[in-house]
Amino acid sequence: MIKDTQRFEPFTRDPIALVNEHGEWVGPFDLDLDEEQLRTLYRDMVRARLLDERLLLLQRSGKSSFAMEAAGHEGIQIAIAHTVRRGFDWLFPYYRDHGMILALGVPAVEIFGETLATRADPAKGRQMPNHPGSKPLNAFTVASPIASHIPPATGAAISAKIQNTGQVVVTTFGDGATSEGDWHAGVNFASAQGAPVVFVVENNRYAISVDLQKQTGSENIAVKAKAYGMPGYYLDGMDVLASYYLMQEVIERTRAGAGPALVEAVVYRYGPHSSADDDRLYRPKEEVEHWKQRDPLERYRRFLERQELWTPEWEAELREAAEAELARALEEAEAAGSVPEVWMFDDVYAEPLWPQIEQRRLLEEELGA
Amino acid sequence: MATMTLVQAIARTLDEEMARDEAVVVLGEDVGKRGGVFLATEGLQQKYGPDRVIDTPLSEAAIIGAAVGMAAHGLRPVAEIQFADYVFPGFDQLVSQAAKLRYRSGAQFTAPMVVRMPSGGGVKGGHHHSQSPEAHFVHTAGLKVVAVSTAYDAKGLLKTAIRDDDPVVFLEPKRLYRAVKEEVPEEDYTLPLGQAATRRQGGDLTIVYYGTVAPEVLQAADELEKVSVHPEVLDLRSLMPWDKEAVLEAVSKTGRVMIVSDAPRHASFASEVAATVAEEVLDQLEAPPVRVTGFDTPYPYAQDKLYVPTVTRILGAAKKLLDY
Numbered sequence: 001m002i003k004d005t006q007r008f009e010p011f012t013r014d015p016i017a018l019v020n021e022h023g024e025w026v027g028p029f030d031l032d033l034d035e036e037q038l039r040t041l042y043r044d045m046v047r048a049r050l051l052d053e054r055l056l057l058l059q060r061s062g063k064s065s066f067a068m069e070a071a072g073h074e075g076i077q078i079a080i081a082h083t084v085r086r087g088f089d090w091l092f093p094y095y096r097d098h099g100m101i102l103a104l105g106v107p108a109v110e111i112f113g114e115t116l117a118t119r120a121d122p123a124k125g126r127q128m129p130n131h132p133g134s135k136p137l138n139a140f141t142v143a144s145p146i147a148s149h150i151p152p153a154t155g156a157a158i159s160a161k162i163q164n165t166g167q168v169v170v171t172t173f174g175d176g177a178t179s180e181g182d183w184h185a186g187v188n189f190a191s192a193q194g195a196p197v198v199f200v201v202e203n204n205r206y207a208i209s210v211d212l213q214k215q216t217g218s219e220n221i222a223v224k225a226k227a228y229g230m231p232g233y234y235l236d237g238m239d240v241l242a243s244y245y246l247m248q249e250v251i252e253r254t255r256a257g258a259g260p261a262l263v264e265a266v267v268y269r270y271g272p273h274s275s276a277d278d279d280r281l282y283r284p285k286e287e288v289e290h291w292k293q294r295d296p297l298e299r300y301r302r303f304l305e306r307q308e309l310w311t312p313e314w315e316a317e318l319r320e321a322a323e324a325e326l327a328r329a330l331e332e333a334e335a336a337g338s339v340p341e342v343w344m345f346d347d348v349y350a351e352p353l354w355p356q357i358e359q360r361r362l363l364e365e366e367l368g369a
Numbered sequence: 370m371a372t373m374t375l376v377q378a379i380a381r382t383l384d385e386e387m388a389r390d391e392a393v394v395v396l397g398e399d400v401g402k403r404g405g406v407f408l409a410t411e412g413l414q415q416k417y418g419p420d421r422v423i424d425t426p427l428s429e430a431a432i433i434g435a436a437v438g439m440a441a442h443g444l445r446p447v448a449e450i451q452f453a454d455y456v457f458p459g460f461d462q463l464v465s466q467a468a469k470l471r472y473r474s475g476a477q478f479t480a481p482m483v484v485r486m487p488s489g490g491g492v493k494g495g496h497h498h499s500q501s502p503e504a505h506f507v508h509t510a511g512l513k514v515v516a517v518s519t520a521y522d523a524k525g526l527l528k529t530a531i532r533d534d535d536p537v538v539f540l541e542p543k544r545l546y547r548a549v550k551e552e553v554p555e556e557d558y559t560l561p562l563g564q565a566a567t568r569r570q571g572g573d574l575t576i577v578y579y580g581t582v583a584p585e586v587l588q589a590a591d592e593l594e595k596v597s598v599h600p601e602v603l604d605l606r607s608l609m610p611w612d613k614e615a616v617l618e619a620v621s622k623t624g625r626v627m628i629v630s631d632a633p634r635h636a637s638f639a640s641e642v643a644a645t646v647a648e649e650v651l652d653q654l655e656a657p658p659v660r661v662t663g664f665d666t667p668y669p670y671a672q673d674k675l676y677v678p679t680v681t682r683i684l685g686a687a688k689k690l691l692d693y
Contacts, residue, residue, distance in 0.1 A: 090442070123475035133474050140441065141474035145465040151434020152466055158435060159442035162394065162420045182461065185431035192426055347476045348510050350534040353563070353610040 006253075008246050010231035011223060015266045016246055017236040021294060023302025027241075038309055041082065041240050045074040045297050047322045048099025051108065054326055055098065055115060055129065059275045064115045068130045069271030070096045072238065073202050075296035076265035077172075078103050079243030080200065083251050084170055090138040090160075092153035092171035095130045096202065096269070097142070100172070106134045108329035109336075118336040124347070125339035147177040150186030150199070157190060157197035157260070168255045169197040170247075176207025178221055187262070191228040194259040198250055201264050202237060208273040209282035225262035237265025238296040241303070268294070341367060371555055376546035378520035378553050379409045379485070382527045383447060385557065387417050390445060393531060396423040397432055397449030406451055407487060407546055429459030433484055437466045437536075440482040445531060453488035453540065454497045460505070467536040468511030483530045487543035488516070489581030490631050490663070491677045495670040501581065501632035501663070506538045507609050507641070513562060514608040516540040518583035520551050522606050525560030532559070542581040544677075563610035567619075571599030574625035574690050577616055577642055579605040581631045582678055589683035598687065608638055616642060617650050624655035625690040631677040634662040656693035659686045 007029055008016060018027035025031055052071050059067035070077070073096060081103035084091065093100060098111055113120025115129040123133060123141060133141025140156075143149055153171035160167040177183050178201060190197050201221050205212045218224055225232025233250065236242050243265060250261045268291035272279035279288075304310035345352055345360040352360070373381065387393045395410055395417075401424035404411035414422035425432050429450055436446040450456045456463070463484065470480045490499035506514045513535050517523045523541065530537035565577075569590050578586045583604065590600050601619045605611050620626045626646055628639035643658040661678045668676055 092438075121475070122477055123473060126473050126475060131473070133477060135474070135477035140438075141470070141478055143465055143469070143473060145461060148434070148461055148465045151431050151462060152438030152441065154431070155435030155438025155440075155446075156442040157438070158423075159439040159444045163443070181458065182430050182434060185426075185428045185458075186434060189426055189428065189431040189435055193423075347472045349471070349513070350479070353513075354613065355610070 006249065008233060008249055010233050011226065012234050015234050015236040016242050017239045018242040018245060019239050019299060019303045021299060023299060023306050025303065027245075035309055038304065038307065041078055041244065042297075042300055042304055042310070043318050043322070044078045044081065044103040045240060045300065046318060047102055047325070048074045048078060049297060050319070050322050050326060051099060051102055051111065054330065056271070056275070058115055059129070064129050066129045067275040068096055068273070069269060070099050071270045072268045072291065072296070073204065074099055075240040076200065076202060076235070076237035076243045076267060079240055079247050080170055080172065083244060083247040084168065087137050089167050089251070090140065090156050090169045092140045092149045092156070092169060093142055094149065094173045094177070095142050095144065096174065097172055098130060098132060101132050101134070101139055104137050104139060106132060106137055106139065108326055109332045110134065112330045112333035113336060116333055118333050118338055120333040120336035121339070124343050147173060147180035147183040147186070149173075150177070150183050151189065153197055154186040154190040154193075154195055157195035158193050161193070161195055166255060167196065168251050170200060170251065171197065172200045172202055174207060175201055175203040175205065175212055175215055175221060176210065177201070178224065179215055187228055187260070190260040191230055196254045197260045198247075198254055199260065199262045201262070202267050203264050204267050204269040206269070206273070206283070208277060220264060222262060222264040228262070230260050230262060232262040232264065235263055235265045237267040238294050238299065240296055240300050370552045372550045373520055373553050374547045374550055375517070375520045375523050375541070376407055376409050378523045379527060379541065380411050380413070382524045383410060383413060384416070386528060386531045387413065387421065392443065392445045393447065394421045394423065394439065394444050395447050395449065396425050396436060398425055398427055398451050400424060400449050405449060407543065409485070409541075410449065429455055429457070430462050433459035433462040434466060436482045436484070437462060437470065437480050440480040441470065441478045445481055447483045447485060447531060450484060450486040452498050453486040453502050454500045456486055456502065463506070463512065463536070463538070464509050468509045471535070472511060479534060480536045481534045483527070483537045483539050485539045485541060487546070488540040489542045489544055489677075490668055490673060491544035491581060493670070493673050496667040499668040499673070499676075501540075501630065503540055503608055504632060504637050507638055511536070512609065513537040514540070515562065515606065516580040516608055517606060518542055518545060518580050518604055520553050522560060522566065524553055525558050526562070526606060528557070529559045529562060533562070540580060542583070544581055545583065548584065560606070562607045563612055564607065565603045565605050565612035565615040567602070567615070568604050569600055569602035571601045572623055573599045574627070574687060575601045575603065575616070575619040575623045576627055576629060576683070577603045577605060578629040579608065582629050585678055585680050585683060586629050589680045589687070592680065592684060593687055598691065600687070611642070613645060616646065620646050621650050621653040624653055627659040627661050627683070627686045627690060629661045629678050629683060631663045633665050634660055635665050637662055656690045659690055661686045
């Protein structure tokens, strides 16, 4: 339902926030989510954080080759998962969105299957960890090349518009992506077509080691929307409620025909870019500590406590449940067993062509010997 | 039967496919009001409207990338790149997205799309309107590649490409767009990918070619006939997959083979065919395979007529094969 009144203004000087660091509601309108909705947002942020920890652990213990941490990004990610129409709208995520993917409803066993390249991976072990995707939930399988999913997101939105499906496409990416030609290509085409797509930058201020000042001379990323003829919202992406309300409004406005929008969600990643990175080389520890004080989970926990929706007992309960869910899923993903070698020749084309058939035979001979 | 040029066959086929299947859409620079700079999409926007014949921004990455998303979302987009030389800003979308979507998602998402592009030299276009970039695409697993040289093949293979469930790069020899009119059946027909067409039958040597070089190859074949040399002439038509069986069979029959194309020589498709012949039927050969190709230079402007293999060069290669 599109609201009669627009709650949010684009191009604000400061990031849009509805809950302050003490957990106090500072929004200009009345909170209208019920207790269950409020609790679910917290539960899914905790699940995302715990998944993040487990994925890192799998890398550290040598079970997976690679990990990318998302701690600090949970506010905007969980908000998106709860404001799209699941399995109807389309998501074009990037490689730091596993928490969003989990909250969207992709079974954890599939995420672990992808991480460990077992038969539990719907993508059959084809990609590195942190590259999930799900057809049933319309989550376009992640590709590594930065911003290469932006023009396809626009294409899917144009298709939805042509076919009048009422679907909205939401695509996420990091701040570095906004420097790529493909980003411009996708955003500009969406604008020219009035395509129903919402572009969300999870701006954590670093593209591996390159900070935002070296990425762009622009005062922020949201203002870039102005030149594309679309609203640009400057959002505190570590405030899950602000993210929720804003994304809901923007997605439904877009669904109603208002055209594309850009949302800049200001976040911070606590960990390095990936398990192959050493962030001590490019940012001071004090800076990381500063941002951890704004932690989306802790801020929202304070809020829930003020609303008398949080107790230490409930926290322990939900953590235990989430840990159990993830442990079970991991066990199941491992038990599925590794993918067969010859699967590498499948899905190159709808049916293998003679080069794949010949080369598969060669590998089978090598392995059979 | 109707008589038409190659580019008219393309336009007619797009029209027929759009009429047959609502999911087929056309997008590219100038494809709408203008009907394409070569008129390959002439009249389509008037007939099917701007939603199905989309004038895009001047951005190959947007054109190919959006086609990927449209295809994944259920459409059958046919993208036009104005000149094959301009595909490179969209190359990442072809290589990283279109070619790998089925693979990386475990076939959860696919990209049934066609990227048409006028290719090849002989039009005084200099190096940015004359290149034949097929090797880049054939080198990218996940893409199918078609390179036609006749109106009849253009219709049958474009229909196949549009109905195919994989991304197809469809190379059209711009020099031959209006070179000749030929008879093209009015009815619906498709031609399979990976099947060569035998243009001449003979037992003395094999000439394998595709695309732009067709007139020179066929003229050289006629010249050879005049001196009682009977070439077997194969038009590959499709480069991924390509008709290895037909090539090896012909080469086994004649014992001599040249591969003719106007792409630069190094790491070319001609090289792939030559290497395959050498690997698989060396014992049938009377002479080493010969590549007759463009040169390893950027495509020149002033020497436009010398870059595409000439009849003289093809006849020279035939002599070399026969005298070996």
